[in-house]
Amino acid sequence: GAVVSQHPSRVICKSGTSVKIECRSLDFQATTMFWYRQFPKQSLMLMATSNEGSKATYEQGVEKDKFLINHASLTLSTLTVTSAHPEDSSFYICSARVQGVSEQYFGPGTRLTVT
């Protein structure tokens, strides 16, 4: 149980285009989903927290107009990187949590490369 999937696992896009990454909880309803970014040999940095049906809460320094997060259902959250630039190339990981349970379940990650 508690499986989280991400799609796509890898994506290459050209500078200036937008990319959407999906995060799904497959066997449970996730009231809260988190989006992290991880640069090589660095730790996971939380970008934003999204609760189903409400606006995401962004961490300091993360541009909400550049990283659009939608959490329209209890099993799906999406992260759209708008007008991507090479510096946005990174490993993006989502996690999901059930209300009342503190443990987070992580997806397998999405490798984004912007050329």
Place this chain on the structure above:
Amino acid sequence: KQEVTQIPAALSVPEGENLVLNCSFTDSAIYNLQWFRQDPGKGLTSLLLIQSSQREQTSGRLNASLDKSSGRSTLYIAASQPGDSATYLCAVSSGANSKLTFGKGITLSVRP
């Protein structure tokens, strides 16, 4: 602001050795602490979760301890195997609905 430190950044040991991975955090007011494993290019696998009221948790060859007052946790791996080679991350949470703060991880290599 909570900060989580894991030192050293990398560790190489021969197969069969028992080893300890360290994690320290600056704010002792934590809700729980988790240890994760991350294989190259992959997501995170939760290994052990210790609530703030607990002193340790065990799963197979893994044992995690927590000393909240001193801001430290250790992950003990018994009889290490090459398959244990991965990056091990610890993360702390300050509340049931709070975010996780991660350390940078320790990259472990177990030599056959």
